[in-house]
Amino acid sequence: MLTIALSKGRIFEETLPLLAAAGIVPTEAPESSRKLIIGTNRDDVRLIIVRASDVPTYVQYGAADLGVAGRDVLIEHGGSGLYQPLDLQIARCRLMVAVQRGFDYEGAVKQGARLRIATKYTEQAREHFAAKGVHVDLIKLYGSMELAPLVGLADAIVDLVSTGSTLKANNLEAVEHIRDISSRLIVNQAALKLKEDRIQPLIDAFTSAVGQEA
Ligand code: ATP
Ligand code: MG
Numbered sequence: 001m002l003t004i005a006l007s008k009g010r011i012f013e014e015t016l017p018l019l020a021a022a023g024i025v026p027t028e029a030p031e032s033s034r035k036l037i038i039g040t041n042r043d044d045v046r047l048i049i050v051r052a053s054d055v056p057t058y059v060q061y062g063a064a065d066l067g068v069a070g071r072d073v074l075i076e077h078g079g080s081g082l083y084q085p086l087d088l089q090i091a092r093c094r095l096m097v098a099v100q101r102g103f104d105y106e107g108a109v110k111q112g113a114r115l116r117i118a119t120k121y122t123e124q125a126r127e128h129f130a131a132k133g134v135h136v137d138l139i140k141l142y143g144s145m146e147l148a149p150l151v152g153l154a155d156a157i158v159d160l161v162s163t164g165s166t167l168k169a170n171n172l173e174a175v176e177h178i179r180d181i182s183s184r185l186i187v188n189q190a191a192l193k194l195k196e197d198r199i200q201p202l203i204d205a206f207t208s209a210v211g212q213e214a
Helices: 010-021 052-060 071-077 105-110 122-132 165-169 189-194 196-213
Strands: 002-006 037-039 045-049 066-070 082-100 115-119 136-140 156-161 172-188
Touching (some): 002 196, 010 082, 052 172, 071 172
Parallel strands (some): 002 066
């Protein structure tokens, strides 16, 4: 059995055409079925549905042979035990610093103020501000980061931005770009050796499907 870990939502939706290119079609949609294990047209391939940030963990420990995870999630996880053969160019967005409109971020940085930063991405935020020589207090959140500056929990947030409409709706603006994000195929290193006959063709099919999209 080959087990592929995916998260619901955009990653699942955007991985579907790549799976189809490899001849794999799920028998159900995770949103409607509520099942966490989803069969496919192939008896030897199943999908498991996990939290986006848990995908690397399932693959690292071999509970899934493969997975699709954002670069944001992979950097926070550290990537141990994972082979990352392919950037799938899906679920693209940017990791940004954002503040409430009107907050003088550049001024605060120049003055050497200590900034309170709310984020789910503490590793990347730590690294970003350390490289700039800005002192920060990191406040770990698990969602709705946009709220933090509005209620005085933080001066700034580090979060993913795609269209910017969520920032705009909450009177926030992006002030710094940290990195571009897209999702990658990840493979358990031991599984790649043991099941190479089935995993390599899948990597090859994904690779040519991504090439055609680009
Ligand atoms: P959870 O909802 O389980 O807490 P999450 O909100 O990070 O996790 P998703 O919103 O499904 O999960 O995002 C999954 C991945 O998609 C992220 O890790 C990131 O790589 C990418 N992503 C997240 N937000 C955006 C966005 N606004 N635009 C494009 N891609 C995004
Ligand atoms: Mg989400």
